Amino acid sequence: xxxxxxxxxxxxxxxxxxxxxxxxxxxxxxxxxxxxxxxxxxxxxxxxxxxxxxxxxxxxxxxxxxxxxxxxxxxxxxxxxxxxxxxxxxxxxxxxxxxxxxxxxxxxxxxxxxxxxxxxxxxxxxxxxxxxxxxxxxxxxxxxxxxxxxxxxxxxxxxxxxxxxxxxxxxxxxxxxxxxxxxxxxxxxxxxxxxxxxxxxxxxxxxxxxxxxxxxxxxxxxxxxxxxxxxxxxxxxxxxxxxxxxxxxxx
Numbered sequence: 001x002x003x004x005x006x007x008x009x010x011x012x013x014x015x016x017x018x019x020x021x022x023x024x025x026x027x028x029x030x031x032x033x034x035x036x037x038x039x040x041x042x043x044x045x046x047x048x049x050x051x052x053x054x055x056x057x058x059x060x061x062x063x064x065x066x067x068x069x070x071x072x073x074x075x076x077x078x079x080x081x082x083x084x085x086x087x088x089x090x091x092x093x094x095x096x097x098x099x100x101x102x103x104x105x106x107x108x109x110x111x112x113x114x115x116x117x118x119x120x121x122x123x124x125x126x127x128x129x130x131x132x133x134x135x136x137x138x139x140x141x142x143x144x145x146x147x148x149x150x151x152x153x154x155x156x157x158x159x160x161x162x163x164x165x166x167x168x169x170x171x172x173x174x175x176x177x178x179x180x181x182x183x184x185x186x187x188x189x190x191x192x193x194x195x196x197x198x199x200x201x202x203x204x205x206x207x208x209x210x211x212x213x214x215x216x217x218x219x220x221x222x223x224x225x226x227x228x229x230x231x232x233x234x235x236x237x238x239x240x241x242x243x244x245x246x247x248x249x250x251x
Contacts, residue, residue, distance in 0.1 A: 009054055012047040019043045087236075091228040097217035105206040109199040116196050122186045130185075133178045140171045 019040035026033045144167040147160055 005050065005054055005057060009047070009050040012043065012050050015043040016040065016047050087232055088229075091225055091232055094218075094221040094225050097214045097221070099210060099214045101210045102206055105199075105203045109196075109203045112192070112196040112199045115192050119186065119189060119192060126181070126185050130178065130181055133174060133181065137171060137174045137178065140167050140174065143167055144171070 019036060023033055023036045023040055025031075026036050144164055147164055147167075150156075151160060
């Protein structure tokens, strides 16, 4: 409410009071009251208008004051919340442990795997070669059998003897070649197999040890963070409401 509005209201009330006094005097003297009543009505109307205006201004002023208080209260609450968050952040901040799995173990394992794979490839290639030779031998034998069946059926040809002799010679040579190739068959070196198993075991152990070490450090740092949080909880005045399990961590 402004000072000007208040002054106007006071003057309006004075006019109403004065008009009422004049009306009382006129009534007592038996004089005419029409003019006085009109003046009184106008004065009352003006006073009511000013009182309504004062009431509106008072509500607006109260609302503005409440908004100002609310703003100050929110600022205070935000400051207190920030302080508490800082405490929580401080006790919850833990550094992650470095994780370092030795690459040398992986190098040894990969080299052993490559050597074993090379041996496996050689074995597969040899088996494929023997298979091709046996297929060739089977075709020679099939052709020789077909010639014999044809001749038995009465279909004899001048070059049959030479062809059969050639097929027999080739088959014999092929059988000898197959025998020699099979004798040279590569086998998995047991030392390579043993080394591969050892390097696999070494690699798995290295990964396991690194995992255990990293998690152990994590547990230690979490323990320190829990101790700090429990101590901060006590210092904040929460010791009476503290869970007994949490109280054990207070330092």
